[in-house]
């Protein structure tokens with residue numbers, strides 16, 4: 001398991017178990033269903049992280065119990081291969097947990113889970129048995145920094161989260177990651193609050209707890225723009241990179257998204273797009289209690305909503321309304337920030353444009369071996 005395997009979404013699209021859906025998109029510019037659904041079961045959260053990109057969306061209710069269970073079945077009917085339980089909110093705070101996870105697993109879908117880790121102990125066994133990957137947002141390596149970066153009313157929260165990670169590591173069947181968002185902010189007194197100095201300390205802790213990987217990544221603002229790294233931050237990352245490298249073994253990986261390199265080498269965090277439709281929206285979608293959104297970057301914006309959750313998901317996906325709403329999202333106008341799907345979009349446009357001009361590039365795509373990793 002390497003950076004390449006975990007985060008190279010473009011290569012993952014070429015897996016033989018994924019490729020038929022890519023072919024479907026290239027031939028029809030639409031799909032019979034998304035491969036991946038990001039599902040926010042609830043907007044409730046027991047933390048109050050100042051850097052939370054979903055702060056405006058929190059604690060406004062969740063998907064009703066019965067509807068949540070129905071949706072899982074409808075995703076399966078629509079050909080969804082993987083569900084990521086995530087938020088807007090802490091997914092494990094939904095009172096029906098772990099039933100939606102178990103149901104999705106029993107239907108044969110792969111499960112990803114992004115969590116703050118504080119409630120893992122409630123459903124340890126089910127998560128260990130049903131979830132392909134769990135990523136715990138910790139953003140710290142000590143209780144002192146944790147209390148500043150991820151404040152909550154939970155007593156000994158850092159100890160609770162790290163104990164939960166350790167307990168899951170002992171019995172999990174899937175992959176377990178420790179996530180670290182690089183944060184630098186000024187407190188009301190003008191003092192800098194940052195976690196960057198403990199990047200290595202957190203990575204070493206992740207390894208000792210039994211995680212499979214440690215991921216560090218840049219913070220984004222409420223509008224999903226990458227927050228540029230200050231010179232201090234850049235220097236600190238560069239200083240600690242060799243230490244992080246030294247932690248790697250065949251059982252433990254240190255990964256970082258391309259956005260880090262982008263920020264280290266570009267003065268601006270903008271990423272202009274020249275294409276007018278977003279093919280990724282045919283492969284992934286975001287379902288929340290307030291509606292369906294095209295992608296996580298548009299989550300919660302009323303004017304970006306592409307559908308409601310009260311209609312059958314399978315019918316919704318195939319409807320003209322959904323297809324028209326999806327096609328109306330114009331990345332050259334509304335996605336000028338760094339987007340994790342950009343490279344996938346470039347490839348999909350290349351394939352689709354070739355097909356339009358009578359050049360079928362699909363047979364020339366060298367398919368990567370089957371890894372059963374549906375999380376493109």
Ligand code: SF4
Nearest residue numbers: 278295297331335339
């Ligand atoms: S290009 Fe725009 S619409 Fe497409 S995934 Fe990125 S942010 Fe979302």
